[in-house]
Amino acid sequence: MPGDLQQPEQQAAPPAGSRLRRVLRAGAQTPGREEADLIAQEVPVALEYNGISHATLLATPHDLEDFAFGFSYTEGIIRSARDIYGVDIVDGPQGFIVQIDMASACQNQLKLRRRSLAGRSGCGLCGIESLDEVRRELPALPAQQGALSARAISSAVDQLRSLQPLHLATGATHAAGWADRDGNIQCVREDVGRHNALDKLIGHLIRSSMDPSQGIAVISSRASFEMVQKAAAAGIPALVAVSAPTSYAVQLADELNILLAGFARSSLFTVYSHPEYLSTPGNTP
Known part of the structure; x- marks a missing residue:
């Protein structure tokens, strides 16, 4: 029967936030076999x-x-x-x-x-x-006319994919990363909950005395209303999601002066709020 699996000493330790478990691999035309698998902790x-x-x-x-x-x-x-x-x-x-x-x-x-x-x-x-x-009273962030580039956003998205050890091992977690204005990812946090991942990232930023306003937040999930609200509360002027935003998220991004982008994959993304923040708006998808 599948169950918790003790980690053999000779194997590398699993990523923090995961556990090894013995599972049964099976299929309609495949003989079942037991093997070790990593699962994310919740x-x-x-x-x-x-x-x-x-x-x-x-x-x-x-x-x-x-x-x-x-x-x-x-x-x-x-x-x-x-x-x-x-x-x-x-x-x-x-x-x-x-x-x-x-x-x-x-x-x-x-x-x-x-x-x-x-x-x-x-x-x-x-x-x-x-x-x-539901909605907090937050001041709109300072406008960022022409302060960001499409190249920096695409670069940050590309880097995020390889900086998620827990997701790569388990396939069950979200990530939130913060990149500088050149698109270089400085830190990434993971969690089974997308809101938790963003909170962990913001917590790291303020503990490290980093300036959230000088960069871009990239998230591996959809962009919901509260993800935009958390970014605004932290002073992050741009939120880029690999999936879609919601209508309430777009409305809030409009009002709080946050560049909101979704469907960020490969070198393409869709800007829903404040495209004027891009230094090359003609190159936006």
Whole structure:
């Protein structure tokens, strides 16, 4: 019977966030055979702020400190990375508890963005208690007339494909990468949830004192409304997705001054919002 598989010492360790499992390969005209396979981890991750439970989401238990910072920042709970004094990660029998020690001045923001204690990896809005909480009031970003190039966007997309070790091993995760204005990917984060991957990326950016406004976010998923909202909250002026955007995502990108592109594959992509940000708008698909 298929089951968890112990990693042999002579084999290379699997990517962080994955586990080996023995599976049965079978087909209608193929003899079944057992072999080892890698699967992505998806576990409950509970966030606690100053000892108070706030939300539980399903996530990949890797880069959880980045996740704590990014989620807190894009949710408007903290104002900067300096508002978090420390993060402790507790591995419990049912999942992980991320204990966040933050400035007491942020307690009110925590109450305003309070969620229920259950969430899903595929939906960034699970647990929101009313329609008024769906969209945050965010200022529009400064315009970026002619600041980006089509070549840089295509280069970043091409690089992202090879910088997803967990996805390459399991086929089950999303990635969010940040590239500089020349299209050079500087960091990538992965997770089973696309919102979580972007939060991890943003958390890394603010912890590293990198300037999110000086680059491009590239995501391996569709561009939903909340992905645009998270990019805007972090000050990222361009969001590029390998899949399609939604109508609400396009509307929000229009209003918050974010270049939003989708179907980014090979050297082609489709710009839905603010094509004037490209230095060569005539070359856009």
